[in-house]
Amino acid sequence: MSFLHKGYLTGPIIGALWALVMSVTLGVAVSFASGEAARPALWGALVLGAITGLVSVWRGNRWLTDGVAVVVALALMGTGLGALQFGGGFAMASRVALTIVLAGIVAIPLGTILKGLPFGVANRHEFEEAVIRFLTGFGYLFFTAIVIIPFYVMVMTSMKSQQELMLNPLDFTIDLGKGWHLFDSYYELFEKFHFGRYMWTSFYVSVLTVLLTLLFSVPGAYAVARLRFRGQKVFSRGILLIYMVPMIVLALPIYIAYSMVGLRNSILGIVLIYPVTTIPVALYMLQGYFRGLPVEVEEAGLMDGLSRLKVIWKITLPLALPALASVGLYVFMIAWNEFLLAFMLLDDPSKFTLTRGIASLNSSEIPRQHLMAGAVIATVPIMAIFLGLERFMTRGLTAGAVKG
């Protein structure tokens, strides 16, 4: 790779790649924002970027780089080779404006990316730092796009009508002029499809799951983490092993057993089964946390005459409160998002959980925007909780959530 360690080679290459990324980004953004076609052109972008990159390493003067980029971009557009090709819906003025914007977002970041890269032979540091700056810029853009676009589509689709969706799928705008009618799908879901009830069911099932899980896993985790007994090692391993058993393998016998006992189609059945799927996770996370607590505090308690159970109640649990919050949140998330068991065990619409309710919207008779509105209804509460308590949640996730 060392033949690349020359500013006059590295500069144009990085420049061309960056211009490609930018023209795709701007093209996609403009298409979605206007509903009209704006399509990035490979060669136009490469030429624009290469020239801009070359000028940037040659002089290192920002004004010069920006100016050259604007001139090149407009010239390319004039010859019909522009980095951004426009459909018929764009006026001349907006074409020029967008081309200048493109030149700007190519040239200005390039000035930063290629800073310190000499025109001639570059050493390893200068070369690699330029590459890393390019990758960083690309990375932020890439990750933000792949996360935001699907979630935006979810919200946007739920606020449109079937005709609007079919008419122009490119159009990502939300027509704010409709006012409250934007939320028609939501209104209908709550009025006709009983989503209020599903939400309540999901909520109390999740809360009960959290309580039952903690009730069972706290003593178990404490015993495995702190007390010495034969088979302690086997237990720590066993917990992890159970944590890996696929749900679908268990779901089949559970389905059979529930059919025979008559627990299918009952909330009781769901509340009985959810905690069991989360107890291994909770045990695993909590035992790790209990191990990290100082033994001395507990021993002091024992010396002062507290019994073991009192020590757990008065010393360990208060110390472990943040961990309990993390585990509780994580379990809540699992229970709220759970789909497989609810789907298999619940058939009666009056007992659906939220995820099961959304699954029932997936039919050709029910319009797409209702399905998306249901998805938003399920996502918003868990996101709100997540953003509000991100610190706990992140810790909970890293503590033991390799499961998904």
Place this chain on the structure above:
Amino acid sequence: MTEISPPKGRGALARREARLAWGLLLPTITIVALVVIIPLLAIFWISVKPVKLGDLRPAETRLRVSLRDRGDVPQLEYRVTNPSRTAELYGAGFTDTLPEGVTLTGELPQGCALSGQTMTCDFGTLAPGYNERFRIDAQIAGDPKAAEQAVRDGAPVVRGAADNVLTNSTFTLENFRKLFDSGEFWSVFGVTVFYTVFGTLGALVVGLFAAMLLNKSFKGQGILRGLYLFPYVAPVIAVAFTWITLFDPFSGSANALLVQMGVSQGAINFFGQKPLALIMVTLFEVWRYFPLSFLFILARMQSIDTDMYEAADMDGASPFQKFWYLSLPQLLGILSVLFLLRFIWTFNKFDDIFLLTGGNAGTRTLTVNVYEQAFAVSNIGAGAAVAVVVFGCLLIFSAFFFRMISREEGL
């Protein structure tokens, strides 16, 4: 003279501690055993049984009672049927109490006896498809309509049921034989391996990239970190349907965009074409689970000693060298543990593929096959056989995993 020596064996305190430990563990063990161990055993049991979905409720004797005027005499009719076409019913019969005012005058059918108003019949074994009407002349005192209603409302006790396939002693290896004989199994297995390997590696590499981006403090780092976790935190059903909407061949934005940009000529059916659907499903897996690996890798990165990097700077190491010779070896432990755990979990994944494609268009993995066999084909036994295969693979993987984890402690 007694020799002074350290105490031997387990003392009273140690024993008390062990007792307490077992006491604390008992509820948890019981419940986990109930819902994990027993179903696992049940799966092995069912996999060698010829069970269909319909066999979950074994056939029972069916009885209909009516009182009607036939010709000029009112007749009481018992209609006894065996609804099953294949199974015999054993010990079939019933006990019925006639309402007041109805007296039987006709001849009682064979096997029946009347004492007072109580009618008891026993037919022994009923052949498959058995369907017989027994009519007995009767006399009605009082309002005939009321008597008819009373007969219809009566609650006779019915006896007799078929053998339950789940508990009897018929065993078969048919389920496994069919599973391995059909060419389908190996293609399903291949799909599973592709999905698992590329899904896991993809999520790991993308997660590593994201972690490196966020491994420096700047304004808004917390917000970005929260944002990048969204795909993992959102309910799978919500994001899966969003992907389906986004990539819909008719009204999906992705298709419209590709056509406008001239990348493709017509609409692409992303989740309905043979090789593409599998790639899309794998991409979804990467998209949904990169946050998890990113979170773990980031946590490990932030705990690496900065002294090392300072020393490397003094020695003139370039950024790539620092990454290759310092960061990567430090991250190797967490990467391998993550890889194995995620590998197992991707292998076990069901919901994602089930929601995205339903296992169609060449995306049927082993776990989806469990569902497909058990519920779509209604062959519970075959589904259980696939589940046994899945569980077997899991045991092999976890043997690897525990070897690994004993080397890399922590996590």
